[in-house]
Amino acid sequence: MNYIRRFLGIVWILMAIVAGYYLIVSQAIPQFQSGNPDDLVPAIVYTFVLMPIISGGLLVFGWYALKGEYDEL
Amino acid sequence: MAILTSAERSSKGLWKVIGASSLGTLIEWYDFYIFGSLAVIISTKFFPADNPTAAFLSTLATFAAGFVVRPFGALFFGRLGDMIGRKYTFMVTLLIMGLSTVAIGLIPEYKTIGFMAPVLVLILRLLQGLALGGEYGGAATYVAEHAEPHRRGERTSWIQTTASFGLFISLAVILLTRKSMSDEAFMDWGWRLPFLISIFMVIVSYFIRRNMAESPIFQKVKAEGKVSKNPLKESFGNKFNFKFVLLALFGAAMGQGVVFYTGQFYTLSFLQRVCNIDFDQTNYILGIAIFLGTGLFIFFGWLSDKIGRKAIMMTGMLLAVLTYRPIYDKIYQLADTNTKQEIVDEFKVAKKEEKVLHGDYGAEKANVTTQHRFYTDGTQQDEIKKEYLDTSTGKVIHTDHAISIKLSNKAMWLMVLLVFLQVMYVTMVYGPIAAFLVEMFPVKIRYTSMSLPYHIGNGIFGGLMPTVATYLVARAQSANTLAEKAGQELPFDKPYLEGLWYPIIIIGVSFIIGIIYIANKKEKEIAIISPKEN
Numbered sequence: 001m002n003y004i005r006r007f008l009g010i011v012w013i014l015m016a017i018v019a020g021y022y023l024i025v026s027q028a029i030p031q032f033q034s035g036n037p038d039d040l041v042p043a044i045v046y047t048f049v050l051m052p053i054i055s056g057g058l059l060v061f062g063w064y065a066l067k068g069e070y071d072e073l
Numbered sequence: 074m075a076i077l078t079s080a081e082r083s084s085k086g087l088w089k090v091i092g093a094s095s096l097g098t099l100i101e102w103y104d105f106y107i108f109g110s111l112a113v114i115i116s117t118k119f120f121p122a123d124n125p126t127a128a129f130l131s132t133l134a135t136f137a138a139g140f141v142v143r144p145f146g147a148l149f150f151g152r153l154g155d156m157i158g159r160k161y162t163f164m165v166t167l168l169i170m171g172l173s174t175v176a177i178g179l180i181p182e183y184k185t186i187g188f189m190a191p192v193l194v195l196i197l198r199l200l201q202g203l204a205l206g207g208e209y210g211g212a213a214t215y216v217a218e219h220a221e222p223h224r225r226g227e228r229t230s231w232i233q234t235t236a237s238f239g240l241f242i243s244l245a246v247i248l249l250t251r252k253s254m255s256d257e258a259f260m261d262w263g264w265r266l267p268f269l270i271s272i273f274m275v276i277v278s279y280f281i282r283r284n285m286a287e288s289p290i291f292q293k294v295k296a297e298g299k300v301s302k303n304p305l306k307e308s309f310g311n312k313f314n315f316k317f318v319l320l321a322l323f324g325a326a327m328g329q330g331v332v333f334y335t336g337q338f339y340t341l342s343f344l345q346r347v348c349n350i351d352f353d354q355t356n357y358i359l360g361i362a363i364f365l366g367t368g369l370f371i372f373f374g375w376l377s378d379k380i381g382r383k384a385i386m387m388t389g390m391l392l393a394v395l396t397y398r399p400i401y402d403k404i405y406q407l408a409d410t411n412t413k414q415e416i417v418d419e420f421k422v423a424k425k426e427e428k429v430l431h432g433d434y435g436a437e438k439a440n441v442t443t444q445h446r447f448y449t450d451g452t453q454q455d456e457i458k459k460e461y462l463d464t465s466t467g468k469v470i471h472t473d474h475a476i477s478i479k480l481s482n483k484a485m486w487l488m489v490l491l492v493f494l495q496v497m498y499v500t501m502v503y504g505p506i507a508a509f510l511v512e513m514f515p516v517k518i519r520y521t522s523m524s525l526p527y528h529i530g531n532g533i534f535g536g537l538m539p540t541v542a543t544y545l546v547a548r549a550q551s552a553n554t555l556a557e558k559a560g561q562e563l564p565f566d567k568p569y570l571e572g573l574w575y576p577i578i579i580i581g582v583s584f585i586i587g588i589i590y591i592a593n594k595k596e597k598e599i600a601i602i603s604p605k606e607n
Contacts, residue, residue, distance in 0.1 A: 053533060
């Protein structure tokens with residue numbers, strides 16, 4: 001079970017990178033560049049709220065899992 | 074490990090503790106929800122009416138602002154709660170919430186004070202979010218620290234009922250207010266009453282809470298001089314604790330929050346905006362389903378003391394992932410008049426001239442044409458066309474179209490069942506989570522540590538759910554419309570179900586993390602000091 005926990009750490013790290021790319025490149029940047037004031041709030045939420053929590057949080061979680069911090073809790 | 078003995082734990086007056094904590098939390102949820110429940114009306118009052126969709130999205134954004142700010146409230150008040158005590162902190166949050174709610178009910182409309190109206194609404198909504206961020210962790214911790222370890226799930230589940238029951242009360246108050254006056258009066262000023270009556274409930278709750286004693290475990294920690302000097306640093310700067318914060322967030326609170334907001338809020342939005350079901354009927358459907366489901370919070374809280382928190386929460390998440398699409402598909406079909414047999418002889422058209430109450434589009438009058446259709450299964454559909462007239466020339470300056478569907482009794486009860494299923498999932502994931510989170514962290518940093526993952530899971534992942542799902546549905550419908558115009562094959566078979574990908578993916582990830590990394594513990598003595606110090 002600990003092997004699976006550690007292996008999945010890689011999956012969470014990859015997921016964090018994909019989520020970060022999606023939130024910033026696919027969502028936030030086009031909305032910042034659109035010039036539409038209605039797009040500004042979602043762009044800020046993507047960049048400063050969702051990205052750090054989803055991407056940053058998942059990245060650290062994945063790293064801890066990979067290092068065996070969650071073995072036999 | 075330093076543990077409180079049974080003798081030290083206050084057993085006398087435990088119900089008073091649960092009652093006082095739950096009442097205050099119930100009021101806070103009520104205050105928080107009436108804004109969401111009246112979102113459609115509020116959008117016409119505080120945001121420019123030129124574009125109703127933009128106005129609605131603005132309201133949802135404000136709604137989201139109330140949610141996004143919750144984790145900051147969790148940090149701010151959690152820190153206070155771990156340093157000066159649970160009781161004083163959740164009394165402050167109660168007052169902030171109550172006063173903000175009353176103030177929203179007093180703000181003049183956009184047409185009266187212009188841009189200041191939405192700005193004030195936004196500020197007060199942010200204050201509500203901050204207060205809520207501080208309230209829940211305090212109440213859950215306070216009750217858990219009074220409860221017997223083998224009944225902690227059951228005892229804290231009373232706090233858990235308040236989130237759904239607060240929504241139920243908010244819907245009931247809104248319905249009663251609507252029924253007690255004309256539609257025009259409700260739209261004009263009646264919608265303010267649910268906000269204003271909050272002041273009475275807050276005063277009562279404040280005086281009840283004022284007479285409560287501090288948590289016995291916190292008192293002991295304080296007497297021993299073990300209170301944390303910097304709860305934020307100890308919670309999030311300490312790797313041992315921070316890894317549990319992350320696990321609580323991704324393995325439990327994230328999925329729980331999305332199940333919660335899908336089952337109670339997205340379903341309301343879906344019924345009203347996608348299925349076009351009558352406003353009152355949707356509130357009845359949701360209200361009945363929540364009322365029937367409220368007892369299940371206690372049941373699953375109790376069951377979590379017997380078989381473990383994880384087993385129940387993970388089952389709830391799995392059921393949600395597997396059944397959301399069929400449930401929402403059935404909901405849509407029940408309201409879809411395209412598949413029903415119309416009674417052509419009963420078709421009626423009614424025309425009337427109506428006074429425009431709020432000066433929308435600068436008009437004073439509007440021509441309203443309503444086409445009433447009746448179907449063999451008892452469903453009724455009103456298709457309403459509202460033409461706003463220019464005051465001087467009498468020409469049509471704007472036209473609104475709306476559809477309102479009233480389901481037959483049979484369909485309505487089927488709908489109640491489908492919503493009830495979702496509420497049951499909510500009770501499975503939400504009933505045991507307070508005990509689960511409290512048991513994860515040591516007392517000196519518990520308020521801070523458990524509040525943050527809870528409010529990120531609920532406030533951000535859950536709170537943004539209706540906005541994201543509404544956007545996904547609108548995008549799919551728009552893509553279908555464009556393809557239809559171009560004579561191409563439609564890219565989405567069922568565009569109305571596209572919004573469900575958000576909850577399915579988020580809950581699915583949370584389920585996998587929870588099932589693999591979280592241990593299934595039934596009860597655990599509450600550690601007073603950090604596990605690292607043991």
